[in-house]
Amino acid sequence: MQTPKFARTSPSFHVELKNRINEYFKQTGQNTFGGYKIYLKAAVLVALFAYCYIQLVFFTPGNNWISLLLCALLGILTAGIGFNVMHDGAHGSFSRSPLVNNIASNIAEFIGASQFMWKMKHNVLHHAYTNIDGMDDDIEAKPFLRFAPTQKYYKMHRFQHVYFWFFYCILHFYWTFFTDFKKYFTQKIGDMPLKKMSTKDHVSFWLFKLAYFSLFVGVPIWQVGFLNWFAGFGVFTLVTGFILSITFQLAHTVEHTDFPIPDDKNKIDDEWAVHQLKTTANFATKNKFLSWYMGGLNFQVEHHLFPKVSHVHYPAINRIVKQACKEYNVKYNEYKLFRHAVISHIKFLKQMGRPGLA
Template identity: 60%
Template sequence: MATPKFMTGTVSFHAELKKRIKAYFNETGKSETGGPALYTKAIVLTTAFVLLYTHLVFFTPGIVWALLECVVLGCVVSGIGFNIMHDGAHGTFSKRPWLNTLAAFSLNILGGSHFMWNMKHNVIHHAYTNVDGVDDDIDIQPWMRMSSTQPKYKMHKYQHLYFWFLYSMLYILWIFVLDYQKYFKKRIGEMPLKKMTTADHLIFWGFKVLNLGLFIALPIWQVGFTGWLVGFLVFSLLAGFVLSIVFQLAHTVEHTHFPMPDEATGRLQDEWAVHQLKTTANFAPHNKVINWFVGGLNFQVEHHLFPKISHIHYPAISRIIKQTCREFDVPYIEYPRMRHAVASHVSFLKQMGRGQKAA
């Protein structure tokens, strides 16, 4: 598929939205980046990770206590991804570029590749959300059908039942399979991968080796193969599921759209900002615990419209965005509680599995 183009109009919803958000930051004098509030969260999560890892690997607690710690470690790893890596990768963790780079590289330490993530998430997903054939996030084929434009197989009838297992496999597949696929194929889906420099190659392989040492070799040496395997599966399967479900609730629910470009013109029917609002959903906006843990990704609408603004500002700017949407008659999709979004996601999977069309 050729890269789609977005419609343009004389009255731009996006231009008005940007003007109002800029006015908010000018009037309040706040920085668009994270600052002390995010630094504190990063210290808490990083400290928790170091303490849990050290205790599990070097002090080998009893089996019940170790399993509990592995569960917490899975949550902490997810939290680091949501809060530290994600903001750092978007350049919103700090005003200081080196701190953003450091925060983004937390992904490399945990086994992923910041280079691949930047291409897959920042460049492709944020530009062409829910566009089948371009957005790699909705390409889980052949195992799942995430859009009506994708082929339907008999097993998809049950995808609303087995998705729990596939989502849990995300972290393991990410660090052991998917990054390598992108690296050797030199593309993400149908999109060519940005040319890697010598430094990019060295960083990719250097951190992959480091991760194998930290998460496989050293733990096996310290606690034995069986102890490592059980602990690794507990923490990685939980982390995979948590990471998956949070991102899926943002785009693959009943009310989000899956637009395709016009075959003749290659254009999508909406301007970019309207496209983002039609393809993205919020959940649990008033739940402070969820908001803290998922790094504001429950305010996915705000994140997609303003990826260069830190998540700590999303609750405040959401009011401005809602008001602007009402004035321009643009949809704003939001589920008041997380369980409502989960139920909608399951219902969406049922619809796709039965061959029904998405919006």
């Protein structure tokens, strides 16, 4: 599949946005990185993660309920590290140092996600071609879930708004045990070929996978036994998977986001920045805890427009982008409350479950 081309407009809305954001940083004297705030957050999340892991594996609480609660907390922390450390590191916005960004990015390897595959899937395909069927791997969940009008309809989709949570829960398990390996052996993400892997990339892929399976399968089974590991790992991976899934899906697969289709010349009608605004939605941006925990991913519009800017700046950038959209009459999607976004997502799934919608 060839990559679609976006329209070129004059004046460019994207250039206008960049100029305004650059002016904001110039006037405030700030840089685009996270600074001490993001370092402190990363330290807290990683320290809590290490504490929970050590407690569960080496000092397992005698009370099974406490152990299971710690496993759930480990899942919450895993998603939080993914949002705040790995995600910003992969985009190069965690630190001004490329080395620190690489270290932050590679933390994901220890929680099961290959960075080589992630950067291709997320940074390249998802960010460039958001909600374009066949390009954006984030809306690829067939045959079980239908996330776009162009995707094939199956009768079971009539009930996807009821059963979606199950597949969201197994995302982390499926990702770490299956999809990374599928991408590695097929050398493809969906219909798109992977970037050629160097010897270093191959070695890194297998060494990190070995480290992950040792830390989360081998050592725990050795310490606590198979059945205890199975129960604990089940809670851990289900919680991680659901949080990761629902966070990213609320930003793109809701009632008011678009799913553009390239024309017969493989072109998209809108310029890239307008495409991002039409295919992306914010939610609960006034909720300070969610903004802190999700690493600003509830400010998904600003993140897609400026992925190399740290999420600590998104609240300020949000006001600038909204004003520009108002002046240029460009669509801006936002749900004030988290539950509003969840309801909209469920309604969207129900719409996609109708056989006549294509």
